[in-house]
Amino acid sequence: MKPGLWAYKLVHDKVDWRLDPTQVYRKYVGGVENSAVRVPDCSLPVLEAESSQVGGSSFAAAVRYFDGVEKNGADLESVKAVLRHNGTESPVAVDSTSGDADPVFNFSLNGLEPGKYTLVITASDKAGRVSEPLRLVFWVEPDPFEWRDALIYMIMTDRFKNGDPSNDSAPTPGVSDARADFHGGDLEGVRQVIESGALDKLGVRAIWLTPFATNPDMGYLASDQKHLVSGYHGYWPIRAREVDPRLGGEAALRAMVTAAHKHGIRVLMDYVVNHVHQGHEYFLEHKEWFRTGCVCGTAGCDWTEHRLDCVFATYMPDVNYTVPEAAQQFVDDAIWWLDEFDLDGLRVDAVKHVEDVAIMNLSASVRREFEAAGTRYFLMGETAMGWTNPNDCGCNFDAQCSIDCNKSQYDTISQYIGDYKLDGQFDFVLYHAVPYRVFAYDEQGLAHADFWTKASLSTYPEGSVMTPYIGSHDTPRFVTLATYRGQDAAHDKSVAGNQWDNVAGPPDTNEPYSRHGIALAWLLGLPGAPLLYYGDEYGQFGGADPGNREDWRSDPAALLPSEAVLLARTEMLGTARRSIEALRRGGYETILATDNFLAFARPMGDPKKTAIVAISRSGSASSTDVTLPASLNIAAGSVLADWMGGPDLMVGAGGTANISLSAWGSAIYVPK
Incomplete structure (x- = not known):
């Protein structure tokens, strides 16, 4: 058999053709989905860790x-090993060799400084046939990292920091609104911020950058069919393997990744799998790889019914993963980006709009190419769904009915x-159930936040690392939602959704920042890998796109007093999460949940490692009696300190305690 993916199906009872549930690859043949087995070039030797x-x-x-x-035997002198680290490569000698028929090559490296390393090994047989490279990726760091x-x-990137004005572009032809054009942010700016330690102060352990492949030089119609916008955001690629020069090109990307790894920060690339721009080299050369059908959301082109074949815009051809050559090319490109620039994973865009083969073959290939030494490459997806109010299902506060009401949402994700x-x-689901409904609008209480947190934890697949969030580049800024919460005619909720006219202004009171602060306290206290959208650390305001993509303000002196206070609070929360293991790896157990008060524990099994998070949505100081669950095993007489600087928590007989919080306050308690 020739090397490549070979399709097959399991046949049950002669007529029932089934996919193999144990197989990690898929392949379409004649438009029909099949399981697939990867056949390597069997004439080559193979290296396994x-x-x-x-x-x-x-x-x-x-x-x-x-x-x-062909059984040519190993050429023991042919073994080549190179150690990659921080953009450099160093040869590595085999420490020892054992065995004859299937020899084992032993490697030993010592005195390594902290950071990420990749040991790349090849070997030949006596006929000169060279194995595929074996990559052993590992990190040297004080505590082993989990996602x-x-x-x-x-x-x-374009809206972050302009670190190198020499790569700034001229205004895009036809784009008259500066909000929709390139602003000059670049990868050098990201590197400078990493080096400054600003992300370390926030407790950041990974960064997700919008796509950095080259985008077009012209403007194209926005969804309103009126405004021309540029590809500053990166989601309209025209080159498969080229870093956009306006972001600094390849050298800037390499330097940024090196800086991130020196700070123990992982780098995730936003990978666009659903579509390309009409100027993309693949579309120009292989139109048969793409669909150019109806536009998603227009008459007769429902987002769900046509999720696999509709196009996001007329100038964005849809990748057809039933074409095997297209499916393989996009996997190969992902592997190239990860390897070439030493990246640590992918944020996969628009997952539900591509065939399963796209996700399965991408994942299987990433695992095969990079995880032989056990370092996990993170693959996080975007499958946009919503939340259905259980009242619409007649649930009458029944817990299981409420979850079942959202079954299709959970199942799709x-x-x-x-x-x-x-x-x-x-x-x-959690985003649409909690952040703006609870912390911005007061439509629901904190007990609602507790319920839907536990629903997520119990419903998604075991072992998954979900990403909760309170804002992103696709939502109005949280502080703006908290500003326009419908409290009077001047603050109608609809203003936050405006894109081009009658757009949201900055908060006119401190309350939106206070609401933002407790929303962040809730978010950074949750299990999973939470997301912090740039600028949310200080409460950047802005409505819908492009208002939610204003330039990041890098100078703390340029912040308003309320923003500076929020930034300091966010730094405390982020540092707590990075420092307290229970906030990252503990379970979740409710202590007390009411409309305006929530306390939950992040137990570790050892009461000396348990953390407790408490949040008040009250606009005045509060004092709340709680009883700690016996399962926490926190003994009477225990004293827990508040990481946020509040008073200690004294535990009495039977786990009784009183939690005192300031207005819009939060606390993170850990045993002294």
């Missing part, structure tokens, strides 16, 4: 050689999560 281990500043690995079908440890900071699918997704 038998073991690998990081210990302190050392790394050791044992790599076994297997002959190809649930991450606070993910999203950066829209969950179907793409698994060992050889995505690691997790953005929790759209």
Whole structure:
């Protein structure tokens, strides 16, 4: 059999043709989906990692050689190993070799400084046939990282910091509104912010950057069919493997990634799998790889019914993953980006709009190429869904009915999560159930936030790392939602959704910032890998796109007093999450949930490691009696300190305690 993916199906009872549930690859043949097996070039030798281990500043690995079908035997002198680190490559010698027929090559590296490393190994047989490279990716760091440890900071690169004005572009022809054009932010600006330590102060462990492949030079119609907008956001790629020069090009990307890794920060690339721009090289050369049908959301082109074949705009051809050559090319491109620029994972755009083969083959390939040494590459997805009010289902406050009412929402998001699918997704259900309804609008109480948090934790697949959030580049800024909450005629909720005219202004009181602060306290206290959208750390205002994509303000002196207070609070919350293991890895247990008060524990099994989060939605100081669950095993007489600087929590007999919070206050208690 020739190398490549070969399609097959399981046949049950002679007539029932089924997909193989144990197979991680898929392939379409004649428009029909099949399971697929990956057949390598069997004439080549193969290298497999038998073991690998990081210990302190050392790394050791044992790599076994297997002959190809021609059985030419190993050329022991042909083994080549290169250690990649911070943009440099150094040759590595084999420490020792054992065995004859299938020899094992042992590697031992010592005195390694903290950071990310990739040991790339190849070997030849005696006929000169060279194996595919084996990549052993590992990190040297004080505490082993898990993706649930991450606070993910999203950066829209063009709107972040302009670190190199020499790559700024002229105004885009036809784009008359500056809000819809390039602003000059670049990868050098991101590097400078990383080096400044600003993200460290926030407790950031990963950054997600909007797509950085080259986008077109012209303007195109926005969804209102009136305004011309540019591709400053990155979601209209025209090149498969080129970093946009307006963002600084390849050198700037490499330098930024190196800086991030030196700070222990992982880098996620936003990967556009659903579409390209009509100027993309693939569309120009292989139109048969794409669909150019109806526009999503127009008459006769329902977003759900045509989710796989509709186009987002007439100038955005839809990738047809039933064409095997197209499906393989987009996987190959993802592997190239990850390898070439030492990235740590992907945020996969518009997941529900592509065939399952796109996600499954991407995941299987990433796992095969990069995870031989156990370092997980994070694949997070965007499957945009909503939340259905259980009242619409007649649930009458029944818990199971409420969850069942949203079953289709949960199931759609969950179907793409698994060992050889995505690691997790953005929790759209939780977003539409809680942040603006509870913390901005007061439509629901904090007990509602507690219920839907637990619903997410119990409903998504076990082991998934979900990403809760209170704002993104696709939503109005939270502080703006909290400003225009319908409290009077001048603050109609609809203003936050305006794009071009009658747009939202800055908050006119401190209350939106206070609401934003407790929303962040809730978010950063949750399980998963929460998202912090750039600017939300200080309460950047703005309505719908493009208002939610204003330039990041890098100078703390330029912040308003309320913004500076919120920034300091966010830094405390982020530092707490990074420092307190229970906030990242603990369970979730409700202590007390009412309309305006919520306390929950993040238990670790050991009461000395448990953390407790408390939040008040009251506009005045509050004092609330609680009883800690016996399951926490926190003994009477225990004293817990508030990481946020409030009074200690004294635990009495039977787990009784009194939590005192300031107006719009929050606390994070940990045992002294």
